[in-house]
Amino acid sequence: MCGRFAQSQTREEYLAYLAEEAERDIAYDPEPIGRYNVAPGTKVLLLSERDKQLHLDPVLWGYTPGWWGKPPLINARVETAATSRMFKPLWLHGRAIVFADGWFEWKTEGGKKQPYFIHRTNGQPLFMAAIGSTLFERGDEAEGFLIVTTAADKGLVDINDRRPLVLSPAAAREWIRQDVGGKEAERIVEDGAVSGEHFTWHAVSRAVGNVKNQGSELIEPINY
Template sequence: MCGRFTQYRTRETYLDELPGDIQRTIVYDPEPTGRYNIAPGSRVLLLNQREDTLCLDPVYWGYGPEWWNKPPLINARVETAATGRMFKPLWQHGRAVVMADGWYEWKRVGNKKQPYFIYPASGKPIFFAAIGKAPYHQASGKEGFVIVTAASEKGLVDIHDRRPLVLRADAIPDWLNPATHPGQAQEIAHDASLPAEAFSWHPVSVSVGSVKNQGAALIDEADRPLG
């Protein structure tokens, strides 16, 4: 799953990873976003496409339509998102991307949980596949977005059995394009996502468990991890 992540670089650093020929209406901002502990229920800068233009909107992380009488969902399984009742309309008309640097997962150690920061070995920005209620600039209430997840593999399984679906930067224009057929989007999710071996990870301080805690120290390797 994905329940916490970071988005701390400047928006220009993320956007520079995308193909250069895509049109955008995003205002230039050289200031770092500076978010080291993003939790569900907060608003997140979300890349999406309206008509032929790339847009960036602050959108609620979570999705719960009016008939949903439970807490908003924050993730959607790639294996079922395109066909299930809840997410099929979002997969068809609300594909988006979350700009990120890495994410946190917790591993049980005895009766406690050790948090880990998982990040690309390349050190480059990453992009989570997301789906939600478009158009995003008109989003209201708790009909926001969810992060698409895939099964973990190799060493990542030891930390958690699910992980965010991270798309290659060159696949993002087709993923966002409203003209991309849902079946084609499934192919992109399968063929253009980064494998487990593209990531590294290390234990971090348990202080990341509180959303009140922020700052770059949260992603530093813990001196004395649990266990």
């Protein structure tokens, strides 16, 4: 699954992989986002396409349709999202991308939960598939977004049996195109997902368990 991640670089560093400036309706901002411990229930910068332009909006991580009556959902399984009653409309019309440097998972070791930071071996950012409300620009508190997850493969299954669906830059750009239909989006996922062999991980401080902690030291490797 994905319940915590880092989104620390500048907007430009992420966007440079995806689109030329002419394709964006996004104000230039040289300041790093600087979030090393992004948690559900907070607003996260989310990339989507509207009117053939890319937009970056702060959107609540968590999806709660009006009829749900339960705690917000934060993940959607790729295996069922395209066809389920709840998620199919989001898959069709609310596809988006979440930038990340990596994500955190916890593994029980010696009776304690040890957090790990998982990231791309080549150091490139992650473009995680997301689905949610189509009204991203409103910042609607009632309906936010979910990160799409897939089954873990390669060594990643040793950490958790689920992981975020990470797309290549080219696939990420196609994923959010408004003229792409549901079936085509499924094909993009099949062809453009980044496989587990492209990731590595290391143990990090248990301080990441406290959402108030946000410093860069949270993603640094530790010896234990």
